[in-house]
Amino acid sequence: MPVEAPEAQRPAPALVVDRLTKRFGERTAFNDVSFEVAHGEVFGFLGPNGAGKTTTVRTLGTLIAPTTGSATVAGVPLTAENGVEIRRRIAIMPEAPGLYLRLTVLENMRFAAGLYGLRHAEPRIEAALDAVNLSDRAGDLCGGLSKGLRQRVAVARALLSDPRILFLDEPTAGLDPVAALEVHSLISELRGRGVTIFLTTHRLDEAEKLCDRVAILNTTLRSVGRPAQLRAQLFQNALAVRTRTALTDPDAVFIGIASVQSWRHEGGSYVLTVTDPERAAPEVTRALVGAGADVLSISEAQHSLEDVYLQLVDDDVEARQR
Amino acid sequence: MKALDGTRVGAVIRKELTEFRRKRSIVVAMLVLPAIFLIEPILTVLLGPHASVGDQSYRIPILLLILIPVITPSTLAAYSVAGEREQGTLEPLLTTPIRTEEFIVAKAAAIMIPTLGLSYLVFGFFLALVRLFSDPVIAAGIFNEGPLLLALFLFTPLLAGWAIVVGMAMSVSAGEIRVAQQLGMVASFPPLGIVILMVLGVIQPTITAAIVFAVVLLVADLLALRLTSGLFDRERLVTGARAVRA
Numbered sequence: 001m002p003v004e005a006p007e008a009q010r011p012a013p014a015l016v017v018d019r020l021t022k023r024f025g026e027r028t029a030f031n032d033v034s035f036e037v038a039h040g041e042v043f044g045f046l047g048p049n050g051a052g053k054t055t056t057v058r059t060l061g062t063l064i065a066p067t068t069g070s071a072t073v074a075g076v077p078l079t080a081e082n083g084v085e086i087r088r089r090i091a092i093m094p095e096a097p098g099l100y101l102r103l104t105v106l107e108n109m110r111f112a113a114g115l116y117g118l119r120h121a122e123p124r125i126e127a128a129l130d131a132v133n134l135s136d137r138a139g140d141l142c143g144g145l146s147k148g149l150r151q152r153v154a155v156a157r158a159l160l161s162d163p164r165i166l167f168l169d170e171p172t173a174g175l176d177p178v179a180a181l182e183v184h185s186l187i188s189e190l191r192g193r194g195v196t197i198f199l200t201t202h203r204l205d206e207a208e209k210l211c212d213r214v215a216i217l218n219t220t221l222r223s224v225g226r227p228a229q230l231r232a233q234l235f236q237n238a239l240a241v242r243t244r245t246a247l248t249d250p251d252a253v254f255i256g257i258a259s260v261q262s263w264r265h266e267g268g269s270y271v272l273t274v275t276d277p278e279r280a281a282p283e284v285t286r287a288l289v290g291a292g293a294d295v296l297s298i299s300e301a302q303h304s305l306e307d308v309y310l311q312l313v314d315d316d317v318e319a320r321q322r
Numbered sequence: 323m324k325a326l327d328g329t330r331v332g333a334v335i336r337k338e339l340t341e342f343r344r345k346r347s348i349v350v351a352m353l354v355l356p357a358i359f360l361i362e363p364i365l366t367v368l369l370g371p372h373a374s375v376g377d378q379s380y381r382i383p384i385l386l387l388i389l390i391p392v393i394t395p396s397t398l399a400a401y402s403v404a405g406e407r408e409q410g411t412l413e414p415l416l417t418t419p420i421r422t423e424e425f426i427v428a429k430a431a432a433i434m435i436p437t438l439g440l441s442y443l444v445f446g447f448f449l450a451l452v453r454l455f456s457d458p459v460i461a462a463g464i465f466n467e468g469p470l471l472l473a474l475f476l477f478t479p480l481l482a483g484w485a486i487v488v489g490m491a492m493s494v495s496a497g498e499i500r501v502a503q504q505l506g507m508v509a510s511f512p513p514l515g516i517v518i519l520m521v522l523g524v525i526q527p528t529i530t531a532a533i534v535f536a537v538v539l540l541v542a543d544l545l546a547l548r549l550t551s552g553l554f555d556r557e558r559l560v561t562g563a564r565a566v567r568a
Contacts, residue, residue, distance in 0.1 A: 024561070037325020055561075061417050064557045086420040098414035100337065102344040107337070115418035154414075 013074060014039045014165050014196040015060070020053055020069035029055040032069070033221045037165075037198060042191050044211030045200040048313055051218045053200040054095065060176045061092045074164040082119055088116070091163035095170040097154035101143030105134060105153050107144055109160065116161040128156040132186060146177025155165050167198045168189065172206060184210060196301055202207075208305040222312040236261075238301035239279050240286060241270040243296035253291045257283050330420050331428040335510035338432030342398065351397045356444050359386045359393075363448055367456045384464075386466075386472065387448060388517050391441040392510050398433040398502035399489025403559070404496060413560055422554045426543065426547065434466050437482045446475065470520070473532040476518050479541035485510035487546040496555045513539055 015037035020028040030052030037043040045055050058064040060073050062083040071078040074089035098279045099108050108124060109128065113121035129135045132152040142150060151171060158166055168187070171181040187210050190197060201207055207214050208227050215224040223230055247253055247270070254263045259280035261273045274280035288295050340347055365384030406412040415425075440461050453459050464471075489506030496502035518523045 012329045019566060041509050052560075058560060062556075063413070063416055063560050074356050084419045084421055092414070092417040094413050094417070096410045096413075100341060101409070101413060102341055105338065107340060111337045112418070114329055114336070115415070117327055117329045117419065159413075191523060 011039055012072075013037055013042070014074060015198065016072040018057070018062070018070045019060065019276060020071055021067050021156045022052070022059055022064065023067045028219060030095070030217060031220050035215050035221065035224050037196060039164075039196055040191075040194040041186065041213065042197045042199060042211045044207035044214035045198060045217060046202065046204065046207055046214055046309060047200075050253050051201075053217055054169055055218070057092060057169050058202055060292070061167060062086050085227045089159070089163065090165045090167060091158035091161055092167040093154050093169060095172060095173050098158075099142040099150055099153055102141065104139050104141055105129070106138040109138075109152060109157060112157045118161065121260065122161070123160075124160055128159045131159060131189070132156045143230035146179070147180060148175050151175060151179065151183055152186070155183070159190075160302075163195070164199060165196045167200075169200045171199070172201070172203060180206075204306040204309055214305065216309060216312050218313055227233075227305045227308070230305070231303045236273050239272045239274055239276065239280055239298060241272060241279055241284060241288065241290065241298050241299070242268065242296040243270070244256065244296055247291065247293055249290075253287050253293070254284070257287055259283055274283045298315075324421070324423075325378055326427060327421075329433070330424050334425065334428030335421070335432045338429065339435065342436060343372050346395060348401070352394055352440065354468075355393050356390045356440055357476045360444055361389055361449065365450060367448075367452055367460055384470070384474065385518060385522075388446060388481070389516070390444055390476070391437055391478045392485045392514055393507070394440055395433045395437040395482055395486045396503055396510065397485045398436075399495075400493050400506050402429045402433065403554075404489050404499045404502045405493075407419050407559060408499065416556050416560065422551050422556075425488065426551050426554065429490060430483070430547070433486045434479070434482060437486070438479055441482065442475075445478075457542040472529060473517065473520055473535070474531060475538045477539065478543050480536060480543060481510075481513060481517065483543040484513050484539065484546060487543060487550050491546065491550040491553055494550060494559070498526075512521050513542060 005239065013036040015035075017036070019033050020033045021031050033042075033052075033056065045053050045056065050095070057066060060071060060078065062073075062078065062080075065080060066078070073086045074252050076082045076086045076089065078086065100111070102110070106125065109125045110121065113125060117126060121254055126135065132155050134149070134152055134156060137145070137149065142153060145153065153166075158168075172183050175183065184206065187197060187199070191210070198206070199211060208278070211227070213224065214230070216222040216230075250263060250265070250270060252310050254260050254270070257280065259275050260283075263270055263272045265271075272284065274281070274284075281298055281300075285295060285298055365385055366383045401411070406415060413461055449464070452464055485506070488509040489502070492506040492509065493499070493502040496505060516525070516539075520531065520535070
């Protein structure tokens with residue numbers, strides 16, 4: 001088990017957000033949001049459309065001023081005066097790649113390098129294009145590239161300045177599955193290189209696959225943690241049991257087992273709520289065999305991040321309806 | 323005011339000039355009006371009735387030439403910010419370390435380069451035609467108008483500068499390129515009044531008057547540049563809502 005470094009020795013987080021709120025007149029984009037992102041972490045920022053994800057990224061990227069609250073981005077306090085310094089240390093890839101379609105890939109990259117004040121940027125440009133496997137397309141006009149390739153150019157552009165934090169806002173939105181997979185492998189590569197990534201998405205499979213931790217936002221922050229932690233917080237441990245034929249008296253089989261709290265029949269399986277799945281599984285197996293049942297399978301019931309997300313968002317919908 | 327970063331300003335200028343070259347509609351829009359404005363002066367000066375000594379009717383066609391640096395940049399200025407927003411390139415650009423002043427100055431410089439090139443080319447072409455082919459009395463009249471010619475050359479960058487900066491201000495404020503272009507065109511005309519009065523002889527075109535008005539225009543250009551930088555609100559440009567701090 002890894003031993004955590006004492007508080008004083010731990011490096012400062014890459015991103016600290018403290019009670020940040022943004023309102024546009026009467027409308028609240030996000031409210032009282034607090035979280036931290038560690039260096040080298042891939043942090044997923046999930047939420048339904050209109051939850052405030054993009055506005056949060058724009059706020060942390062100094063495009064939008066927060067209404068209240070504070071944040072430290074890449075070690076710099078989020079203030080209007082620090083805007084240039086923060087933007088120098090981070091890179092943001094908005095949902096739309098925003099490339100100049102009449103310019104070539106190389107011209108777009110040179111332009112971006114210039115905006116970051118990078119002199120003699122050719123080696124960096126080559127390295128960034130190499131990282132996204134686009135070196136052989138450097139001379140192509142961006143207008144002639146597919147959506148997926150444009151997204152890769154945008155990632156290369158974001159990597160040019162060697163940012164301390166890379167904000168990716170819905171990087172796979174509108175991409176076909178193959179192009180989305182390419183972006184996923186790019187993000188995995190960046191993670192391997194230790195880049196801190198702040199990934200907003202409403203694709204839960206993407207977040208589950210790529211992120212160390214996720215935050216679920218629905219105007220307010222609903223939850224933050226590792227996907228497994230969130231599952232444990234929201235859902236009880238359960239075993240799913242399948243038998244060849246239905247049990248004649250399930251109560252008699254399950255209620256007598258100490259580690260089984262309750263059971264229900266769901267989609268052809270018996271779902272048992274248990275205190276400890278590892279302890280309960282052999283006990284349940286013995287009880288089933290003792291009752292003469294033909295056991296097809298016993299497995300721990302898995303809840304996906306999607307279940308967590310839907311549970312939290314549904315809670316919000318119900319709360320609003322009350 | 324902090325010093326501008328040459329690398330960032332240069333990057334925007336290079337990008338803009340490359341985009342202008344590849345956008346045929348912009349090249350055509352830039353060339354059509356100067357071509358039209360050149361026809362009338364050429365016809366008047368070269369094919370008009372023989373002039374008598376002291377005839378100053380050639381001054382009227384010169385007015386049309388002075389319109390060139392005002393009208394030529396209007397399309398580019400209107401496109402400068404509204405165009406970036408329409409094609410979705412503004413937000414990625416604003417997420418980089420470029421400062422507002424660098425962005426505005428670089429955009430203005432990128433528009434100024436083709437505008438001045440085209441304006442001086444047209445003036446030079448016109449004067450060459452006058453020297454070679456026009457009635458000697460008219461040629462002598464035009465080439466003896468030292469202060470007027472000085473004003474023409476001196477005011478060209480200043481009038482262009484004004485047109486560019488107010489055009490950009492409209493581009494920052496207006497939601498659409500076409501609206502920005504129309505408003506920018508209207509706003510760019512007032513300083514032209516001074517030049518018109520000078521060309522028409524209402525204000526005597528002396529060297530002193532030309533220099534005084536040039537200084538006035540320069541100050542107006544710099545103030546307009548500041549005003550445009552002030553209008554440049556990243557939050558409004560990205561979200562459409564003005565920034566309000568608690």
